[in-house]
Every structure is written in C-alpha cells, then in structure tokens.
Amino acid sequence: MTRYEQLADDIEAAVQRGVFGPGERILSVRRASQQHGVSIKTVLHAYALLESRGVIESRPQSGYFVKARGAAAGRNPGAGASAAGAPRPRRPSVPKPPAPASVDVSRLVLSTLRSIGAQDAVPLGSPYPDPALFPWQRINQYANAIARRHASWNLIDDLPPGNPELIRQIARRYAENGAGVDPDEIVVTVGATEAINLSLQAVAKPGDTVAVESPTYYAMLHAIERLGMRAIEVPTHPHTGIDLDALERVLARQSVAACMVMPNFQNPLGFRMPDPHKARLVSIAEAHDLPVIENDVYQELYFGETRPSTLKQFDTRGLVLHCASFSKSLSASYRIGWALPGRYRAQVEKLKFLNTLTTPSVPQVALADYLRHDGYDRHLRRVRRFYRQQARLMRAMVERFFPAGTRASEPQGGYVLWVELPPRVDSMRLYQAALAQGITIGPGYMFSMRNEYHHHIRLNYSYPWTAQTEAALRTLGELVAKMA
Amino acid sequence: MTRYEQLADDIEAAVQRGVFGPGERILSVRRASQQHGVSIKTVLHAYALLESRGVIESRPQSGYFVKARGAAAGRNPGAGASAAGAPRPRRPSVPKPPAPASVDVSRLVLSTLRSIGAQDAVPLGSPYPDPALFPWQRINQYANAIARRHASWNLIDDLPPGNPELIRQIARRYAENGAGVDPDEIVVTVGATEAINLSLQAVAKPGDTVAVESPTYYAMLHAIERLGMRAIEVPTHPHTGIDLDALERVLARQSVAACMVMPNFQNPLGFRMPDPHKARLVSIAEAHDLPVIENDVYQELYFGETRPSTLKQFDTRGLVLHCASFSKSLSASYRIGWALPGRYRAQVEKLKFLNTLTTPSVPQVALADYLRHDGYDRHLRRVRRFYRQQARLMRAMVERFFPAGTRASEPQGGYVLWVELPPRVDSMRLYQAALAQGITIGPGYMFSMRNEYHHHIRLNYSYPWTAQTEAALRTLGELVAKMA
Numbered sequence: 001m002t003r004y005e006q007l008a009d010d011i012e013a014a015v016q017r018g019v020f021g022p023g024e025r026i027l028s029v030r031r032a033s034q035q036h037g038v039s040i041k042t043v044l045h046a047y048a049l050l051e052s053r054g055v056i057e058s059r060p061q062s063g064y065f066v067k068a069r070g071a072a073a074g075r076n077p078g079a080g081a082s083a084a085g086a087p088r089p090r091r092p093s094v095p096k097p098p099a100p101a102s103v104d105v106s107r108l109v110l111s112t113l114r115s116i117g118a119q120d121a122v123p124l125g126s127p128y129p130d131p132a133l134f135p136w137q138r139i140n141q142y143a144n145a146i147a148r149r150h151a152s153w154n155l156i157d158d159l160p161p162g163n164p165e166l167i168r169q170i171a172r173r174y175a176e177n178g179a180g181v182d183p184d185e186i187v188v189t190v191g192a193t194e195a196i197n198l199s200l201q202a203v204a205k206p207g208d209t210v211a212v213e214s215p216t217y218y219a220m221l222h223a224i225e226r227l228g229m230r231a232i233e234v235p236t237h238p239h240t241g242i243d244l245d246a247l248e249r250v251l252a253r254q255s256v257a258a259c260m261v262m263p264n265f266q267n268p269l270g271f272r273m274p275d276p277h278k279a280r281l282v283s284i285a286e287a288h289d290l291p292v293i294e295n296d297v298y299q300e301l302y303f304g305e306t307r308p309s310t311l312k313q314f315d316t317r318g319l320v321l322h323c324a325s326f327s328k329s330l331s332a333s334y335r336i337g338w339a340l341p342g343r344y345r346a347q348v349e350k351l352k353f354l355n356t357l358t359t360p361s362v363p364q365v366a367l368a369d370y371l372r373h374d375g376y377d378r379h380l381r382r383v384r385r386f387y388r389q390q391a392r393l394m395r396a397m398v399e400r401f402f403p404a405g406t407r408a409s410e411p412q413g414g415y416v417l418w419v420e421l422p423p424r425v426d427s428m429r430l431y432q433a434a435l436a437q438g439i440t441i442g443p444g445y446m447f448s449m450r451n452e453y454h455h456h457i458r459l460n461y462s463y464p465w466t467a468q469t470e471a472a473l474r475t476l477g478e479l480v481a482k483m484a
Numbered sequence: 485m486t487r488y489e490q491l492a493d494d495i496e497a498a499v500q501r502g503v504f505g506p507g508e509r510i511l512s513v514r515r516a517s518q519q520h521g522v523s524i525k526t527v528l529h530a531y532a533l534l535e536s537r538g539v540i541e542s543r544p545q546s547g548y549f550v551k552a553r554g555a556a557a558g559r560n561p562g563a564g565a566s567a568a569g570a571p572r573p574r575r576p577s578v579p580k581p582p583a584p585a586s587v588d589v590s591r592l593v594l595s596t597l598r599s600i601g602a603q604d605a606v607p608l609g610s611p612y613p614d615p616a617l618f619p620w621q622r623i624n625q626y627a628n629a630i631a632r633r634h635a636s637w638n639l640i641d642d643l644p645p646g647n648p649e650l651i652r653q654i655a656r657r658y659a660e661n662g663a664g665v666d667p668d669e670i671v672v673t674v675g676a677t678e679a680i681n682l683s684l685q686a687v688a689k690p691g692d693t694v695a696v697e698s699p700t701y702y703a704m705l706h707a708i709e710r711l712g713m714r715a716i717e718v719p720t721h722p723h724t725g726i727d728l729d730a731l732e733r734v735l736a737r738q739s740v741a742a743c744m745v746m747p748n749f750q751n752p753l754g755f756r757m758p759d760p761h762k763a764r765l766v767s768i769a770e771a772h773d774l775p776v777i778e779n780d781v782y783q784e785l786y787f788g789e790t791r792p793s794t795l796k797q798f799d800t801r802g803l804v805l806h807c808a809s810f811s812k813s814l815s816a817s818y819r820i821g822w823a824l825p826g827r828y829r830a831q832v833e834k835l836k837f838l839n840t841l842t843t844p845s846v847p848q849v850a851l852a853d854y855l856r857h858d859g860y861d862r863h864l865r866r867v868r869r870f871y872r873q874q875a876r877l878m879r880a881m882v883e884r885f886f887p888a889g890t891r892a893s894e895p896q897g898g899y900v901l902w903v904e905l906p907p908r909v910d911s912m913r914l915y916q917a918a919l920a921q922g923i924t925i926g927p928g929y930m931f932s933m934r935n936e937y938h939h940h941i942r943l944n945y946s947y948p949w950t951a952q953t954e955a956a957l958r959t960l961g962e963l964v965a966k967m968a
Contacts, residue, residue: 010664011659013664014655014656014659014664017655017666017667017668018652018667019652019655019656019659019664019667020656020659021652024656027660031660032662034662034789034790035660035661035662035790035791036662037662106834106837106838107834110643110644110834110837113640113643114643116640117638117640117641117643123640126640128638128639128640131636131637131638131639132635132636134636136631136634136635136636136637137631137632137635140627140628140631140632140846141631143624143627143628143631143846144624144627144628144631147620147621147624147625147627147628148621148624150620151616151620151621152615152616152618152620153615153620153817154601154612154615154817155612155615155811155816155817156597156600156601156607156610156612157601158817159594159597159598159601160594168502168503168505171498171501171503172498172503172504172508175495175498175503175504176510176511176515176519177519178516178518178519178520178521180494180497180498180503182501183501183502183503184501190674190840190841190844191840191841193838193839193840193841194839194840197838197839201710205712206690206712222838223838225838226685226835226838226839228689228690305518306518306519307519327639332639333637333638333639333642333842333844333845333846334844334845334846335840335841335842335843335844350590350591350594351710353590353594354590354677354681354706354707354709354710355677355678355681355710355839356674356675356677356678356819356840357674357675357677357819358817358819359819360674360817360818360819360844360847361817361818362624362627362817362818362846362847363844363846363847372508
C-alpha cells in the first residue's frame with residue numbers, strides 16, 4: 001500500500017468511527033501534511049482518493065468536508081466498520097446484564113443505568129429524581145451571570161475546602177434547618193459519591209471491615225469494594241433503620257473500622273430513623289470509638305413538617321462524617337456535594353485535593369447564588385408535596401397490579417419504593433423480562449453482596465404519572481404473577 | 485441559661501461565623517419555632533434579645549435581618565469569636581509551611597497553592613497557567629446557550645465514559661493532530677488528576693512499586709501515596725526524559741507494577757522526549773508487560789511547529805494509559821480531563837463511575853461546542869507564541885538577577901522553568917523568605933520524596949511580565965545570593 005492510500009484509509013476510518021461527522025471540515029492540506037509528516041503531494045493524492053470514494057468533498061475557498069450522511073452509503077466500508085459518515089449514537093447500546101449467579105454489583109448498577117438511558121424505557125429503575133423537577137433554567141441563569149461578571153476565573157480561589165461563598169450558603173442552610181454546623185468543617189466534593197469515598201478512605205484502610213445496613217445503598221458497597229475493604233451487612237428494620245442490637249453484637253465479636261448508614265429516607269427502604277435510635281447509634285459509636293459515615297443526601301426530601309435530625313447533631317466527639325449533596329434536591333448534573341468530616345476533616349480535605357484537585361467552580365458559585373437569592377424553600381415545598389403524593393400513588397398501583405404476597409415500603413421521604421415480591425420471583429429475571437418491554441427496575445441484587453434480596457425490587461416514583469407509567473406497572477405486575 | 489437565651493446565643497454564633505451575612509434574612513419566627521422545636525414565644529423573646537444586642541433588626545412586613553456590618557461593632561462578641569456580622573474572608577489565610585525536616589509533599593503543595601491564592605502574591609510558584617489566557621467568556625457563552633436550549637438535563641445521558649459529543653470532539657482533536665485514537669477508548673474524568681488516579685488504581689494495588697521520573701510532577705507522587713503504593717524514582721535527563729538504561733536496571737532488579745511519566749514538556753523540567761526514546765520506552769514496557777501511565781496535559785503547549793508524538797502512538801499492545809485534560813490549554817476551573825486507558829479501559833471506566841459517578845454535564849458540553857465551533861487553534865497559536873517569548877524572558881531574567889552557579893532549564897513547551905540554585909541554598913528557606921515579601925515559588929522539595937532537589941525551584945512564566953514580576957525576580961535573586 002502506498003503512503004497516500006494509507007493516509008486515505010486512516011482518514012476514512014476516522015470518518016467511519018464518527019470522529020469527523022457529516023458536513024464537518026477535515027484538516028487543510030498544509031496542516032495534514034505537517035501533522036502526518038508527509039508531503040503536500042501525498043495529502044492531495046489521499047484527498048483525491050477520498051473524494052473518489054465519496055467520503056469527502058472539496059468546497060472552493062473553504063477546504064475539504066465530510067460528505068453528508070448517506071452520500072457514501074453505496075460503498076461497503078470494510079468488515080466491522082459502521083456505516084460511513086454515521087455519527088456515533090447519542091446513547092450507548094444496552095449491555096446484557098450479568099447472570100444472577102455472578103453478580104458484580106457495580107457492573108449491574110452501571111448496566112441498569114445505561115438501560116435507563118436507552119430510549120423509551122420507563123425509568124422505574126432509576127436512582128435519580130426526574131431532572132424536570134430541578135430549577136435548571138434558574139440555576140443556569142446564575143451561572144451565566146457569574147460568567148459575565150468575571151473576566152476570568154482562578155482555580156486557586158476554590159481550592160479545597162471549596163468556594164467560600166458556597167460553603168457559607170451550605171452552613172446557612174443547616175442553620176435554617178435548626179442544625180448549626182461550623183462552616184470551617186465543610187469540604188466541597190464532586191457529589192456525595194466523592195464525599196463518601198473520601199470519608200471512607202480517611203477512616204479505614206484496605207482489608208478493614210466496614211459495617212453497612214442490609215439492604216444498603218449500593219454506592220456504599222462500591223466504596224468498600226473499590227478500596228479493598230470488606231463489608232459486613234447488619235439487618236436493617238424497614239421503619240427504624242439499622243438494628244442496633246445486631247450492630248453491638250457485631251462490634252463485640254470483631255474489629256470494625258467504620259459504619260456507613262443512611263438514617264434519613266434510606267435508599268431503598270425509605271425510613272426515617274427515630275431520634276432515640278440516632279442518639280443510641282452515636283453512643284454506640286462513641287463507646288467503640290467507631291467512625292460513622294452518615295449519607296444524608298435525601299435530607300431535604302422529607303414528607304413531614306420539619307427536616308429530620310442528623311446523626312451529626314448527636315455527635316459530640318467528631319466521630320460522624322456527614323455526607324450530603326444537592327444532587328437529589330437541586331441539580332444532579334452539577335455534581336456538588338460536601339462532607340462534614342468531624343475530627344477527620346484534615347484527612348478528607350487532603351484526600352479531596354489528591355482525588356480531583358478542586359470541584360468545578362461555576363457550578364459551585366451558581367448554586368451559592370441560587371441558595372442566596374432564589375426560592376430554594378419554595379422549590380422544595382413543591383417537590384416534597386409532589387413526592388408525597390407520588391409515593392401514595394405508586395404504593396396504590398403496586399397493590400392494584402401486583403399479585404398477593406407483594407409488600408411495599410412506606411417511604412417517609414425521598415422518591416423510591418422498596419417492593420418485596422413473592423419469594424419465587426427472581427428480580428434479575430424480572431429485570432430482563434421488563435427491559436425487553438422497555439421498562440427498567442432496580443433489581444434487589446444491587447443492595448447486598450449476599451443475594452439476600454433476590455425477590456425485591458426498587459421503583460422510582462419521581463416521574464409524573466402517565467398512562468405509560470400505569471401500563472408499565474400493569475406489565476410488571478403480570479410478569480411477577482407469572483414468575484410467582 | 486433560659487431556652488430563649490440559648491437560642492439567641494446560637495443564632496448570634498452563626499452570625500459571628502458568617503453563616504448569616506450582613507443584611508441577610510434569618511428564619512421567620514414560625515419556621516424557627518418549627519426547626520428549633522421551641523414555642524413561638526421563645527423565638528420572639530430570642531429575636532428581641534438579639535435586636536437589643538444589635539445583632540439583628542426587624543423590618544416591617546419583611547422579617548428579621550442581620551444588621552449591616554459594623555452595626556454591632558460596639559459589642560464584645562465573647563472570647564474567640566470574630567467581629568459580629570463580618571463575612572468569612574474571601575481567601576483562606578496562609579498556613580505556615582512545614583519545616584524541611586518533615587516535608588509532607590501533598591501538604592506542602594496545598595500550602596504553596598494557598599499562599600498563591602493569598603492577596604498580592606506574585607504567583608511564580610503557581611502550577612497553573614494565568615487564567616486570563618483562557619477563552620473564559622466564549623466558553624461560558626456556549627454553556628449559557630446549552631442551558632437555554634434544554635429544559636432540563638438528565639445525568640444519565642453523560643454516564644461514564646462521558647458526554648458522547650465531547651468524546652467525539654476529543655477524538656477529532658487527536659485526529660487533527662495526526663494521532664488517531666479510537667473514540668470508544670476515551671473516558672472523561674474530573675481533570676487529569678482523576679484520570680491519573682484511576683489509571684494508577686486500575687494497574688497497581690496497595691504495596692506495589694511504581695517507577696516515576698526524578699524530578700517528577702508531584703501529583704504523580706500524590707497518587708502513589710494515596711493508594712498506599714511505593715514510588716521508585718528513576719533519574720531523568722533534562723533534555724531527553726527518564727533514563728531508559730536506569731529504568732531497565734530497576735526492572736531487572738525488582739518487581740514494578742507501573743511506570744508514570746510525562747514525556748512532553750515535563751513539569752518541572754520542560755523537555756520534549758525525543759521520538760526514539762519514546763519508542764524505546766514503549767518497547768521496554770512491552771518486554772516487561774509494564775503498564776505506562778502517560779501524563780500528557782501539556783500536549784497542546786508546544787513551542788515547535790507541530791504537536792509532539794505521544795507514547796500512545798508507539799503502543800501496539802494497549803499498555804499505555806494516556807491521560808490529558810483541557811485544564812492547561814482551555815479552562816482549568818471546568819475540570820475536564822480524560823483517559824485513553826488501552827487494555828485497562830473497562831477498569832478505568834468502572835473506577836470513574838465509583839469515584840465520582842459522572843463528570844459535570846454543562847462543562848463537558850460547553851467545551852465540546854467550543855471545540856466544534858470556535859477558534860481553538862487560533863487561541864492555541866496565540867498562547868504558544870506568548871509562552872515561547874515568556875520562557876526566553878524568564879530565563880534571561882534569572883540569568884540577570886541570580887548569582888553565579890544558577891542554571892535554568894530550556895523548556896520546549898509549557899509554562900514552567902526549573903532553576904538549579906547554588907547547592908547551599910535551601911529552597912524551603914527561600915520559599916519562606918520570598919513569601920514574607922509576597923512572592924511565591926515552587927520549592928524543589930515538592931518534586932521528589934528523597935529531598936534531592938532542595939536547591940531547586942520551579943518558576944511559572946505564564947503571567948504577563950510586569951514591573952512587579954521583575955522586582956520579584958530581583959528580590960529572589962538577592963535572597964538566593966545571600967543564602968548561597
């Protein structure tokens with residue numbers, strides 16, 4: 001193969017992969033000659049060849065452009081290549097979920113999320129709230145105003161612990177909710193995911209054992225898995241949270257480096273841990289000098305009159321590492337979370353610096369401005385009311401469409417329902433059968449390393465109720481009945 | 485103390501910490517009663533007390549507000565509290581750097597960065613480019629257009645590997661630079677920092693040994709430290725990069741899990757590793773089945789005619805994990821980086837998901853739109869020309885103001901100069917003396933775990949040359965002369 005044929009093949013391959021899309025300009029002859037280290041003549045030959053193949057076209061005074069989609073459709077683009085000029089699909093294809101026997105929780109979660117991203121799926125399996133509920137336009141108006149107000153932005157101003165104004169607004173929000181915190185304790189992170197990861201790394205090391213709820217929010221399991229630690233699952237009551245007697249027995253029996261819990265509107269159970277239980281959990285932690293990572297991302301999504309208390313409020317010795325974010329209440333795609341790491345603050349701040357350096361600036365400042373100037377409370381009141389109604393509706397629909405032997409949780413906040421199906425139903429098979437009909441669910445396998453919830457599913461009720469949702473619930477109920 | 489006095493004290497403490505700033509509204513009486521779990525009467529008493537103390541004021545029909553700054557200045561706010569109503573300072577105070585005997589590299593780096601953030605410091609110690617060089621306004625215009633075009637944004641669309649359009653634009657940029665990559669290999673990250681961390685975690689485990697350059701960019705050392713691995717420092721030539729014979733001797737002698745290098749415009753040395761060296765490094769890696777993490781964040785900031793090659797281009801077996809970002813060339817505060825992890829792609833993608841879930845969406849799409857529609861090449865040509873001139877100027881000034889025995893690097897790209905001082909000069913003492921005069925430098929201690937560069941400093945030349953810069957260089961030269 002000559003030099004120019006090789007070059008033409010390389011460019012055609014790039015077009016086929018969608019690197020250069022239909023109608024886009026490719027490199028000028030001079031630039032291509034420089035970049036590929038070949039003569040101008042070689043590039044001209046290669047471009048002529050590509051023109052003759054219908055891959056590109058030259059436009060006088062403008063340069064060379066990839067031909068519009070379909071123009072080269074007549075040509076067979078070689079084995080394994082996609083149609084010439086076709087852009088990459090907007091959404092990734094849905095991977096086949098792993099078989100129940102060998103569940104890798106994080107891969108299962110990622111593949112579930114991808115299936116939700118796939119077109120037309122009814123997103124009952126989503127862990128995220130309906131993004132249409134976020135005040136996206138208003139937050140972005142603040143972002144735009146910030147961008148116009150400043151000629152440039154210096155990363156250094158937002159080094160860990162984070163943008164000072166956002167930190168102040170977060171502290172203010174806690175104060176408004178009757179839970180004063182020290183603003184100097186706050187470390188801003190990329191979502192609560194990073195806050196939880198850093199907190200765990202600050203208090204435990206590879207090989208350590210970490211106590212978690214069962215069922216637990218899988219991000220907790222991921223954090224433990226990723227850092228080479230081991231999870232011990234503690235039974236968790238659907239109304240009162242982690243079984244404190246069971247936890248004490250575990251602590252008496254073995255060395256535990258940390259405990260991770262979600263005391264408010266736990267995902268998936270939806271309970272609100274009663275204050276006496278919270279107080280006792282903190283006492284137990286103090287007695288064992290046990291760090292407790294408190295995942296409180298649903299703190300603002302309560303159905304009652306006031307925000308629930310936090311473990312942090314009961315903590316007098318700095319053992320609670322409180323993690324939260326705006327991702328459930330204000331903006332998921334901005335990825336702003338934070339940690340209040342108690343006595344581990346210095347380690348968490350340093351780990352934040354090492355993990356991602358800083359959190360993006362404009363999102364931090366835009367949320368600070370929104371919190372300061374806009375109607376966060378009004379927005380939340382609306383969302384809480386909506387979720388409360390939706391929770392009732394989803395429970396009613398499960399009762400209506402699912403067979404006897406089905407039991408649903410009674411969420412006190414948040415936007416997910418936990419459903420126990422008749423024991424013979426395998427949620428992984430149900431997941432696959434539902435997916436084939438364009439419906440996603442959260443299979444129970446995701447919430448434990450021990451396959452304890454194979455006949456449980458999690459359903460998201462944050463999306464407005466439509467005929468399609470109702471049809472999806474009906475279909476699910478029929479599938480369950482067949483498997484039961 | 486009565487209930488209402490306690491409440492008043494709590495609110496006053498929050499005001500003193502800056503949680504509620506001057507002129508800001510505090511909770512309504514009704515809300516405060518709910519949140520603090522006290523009667524309306526108690527809140528009214530507490531607010532009256534705070535008014536009498538001059539901390540808050542009531543405004544008819546509006547509620548209660550923190551009094552404007554200084555209004556309460558006459559009152560002594562109790563031991564340890566800052567002035568009532570004073571907002572938190574915009575920039576953190578400069579912590580004292582650690583003594584040379586006990587250098588903790590990551591703390592030293594963070595405290596250096598903070599001192600740069602402090603007002604009036606001449607930022608010769610900064611690792612970041614002057615943010616005024618970034619097309620901040622234009623990128624933000626794209627961000628704003630995206631926000632207006634969409635009614636909401638679904639996080640799920642940008643799950644790892646990242647936003648599909650940004651991935652396409654990154655691949656296109658490589659293709660334009662004559663280095664075709666497979667877009668399906670790209671994983672978008674929160675800056676190159678995350679890309680490097682994830683890459684290292686994908687190929688090595690705690691306790692493993694990782695070969696690095698000496699001197700090396702400290703983020704490499706941080707990643708190794710954080711993951712509980714050990715660094716082995718390989719001598720690195722100021723013009724040709726890591727000593728390949730020395731590397732081979734290390735590999736013959738002991739087990740090494742990975743090698744981390746910066747072949748183009750290394751921070752701090754500024755060399756461009758010649759192609760034959762790059763090819764040989766990849767051959768060595770192949771012979772030992774050794775993953776190589778290539779940090780290529782300065783790829784676009786070359787002083788020559790064309791972009792330098794990457795190790796990735798020489799790699800046929802997927803052993804190179806190529807990491808890069810837009811943080812040096814387009815926007816630091818957006819925090820967009822990526823990895824091309826070769827055969828380790830699946831692990832890196834999964835780790836990304838576990839570490840921070842997704843990268844913020846608007847920054848991803850705004851950069852994609854900028855790359856697609858705007859003058860990235862024109863911007864880069866201007867920046868490269870400027871840096872080339874600044875490199876010459878900084879070298880000339882070091883030669884002019886510093887004593888005999890000083891030697892400066894000859895950067896082939898990027899924006900930092902590496903300066904070897906007479907051996908008796910301790911760069912940590914120099915750092916402290918310079919900081920006292922409002923000048924920052926990068927002390928050599930940051931670039932090695934072995935204190936090998938105690939008489940070296942790194943200087944940033946990305947900022948426009950001013951009389952202040954020149955005075956700072958003159959002062960530095962005098963300080964060095966005194967210590968030599």
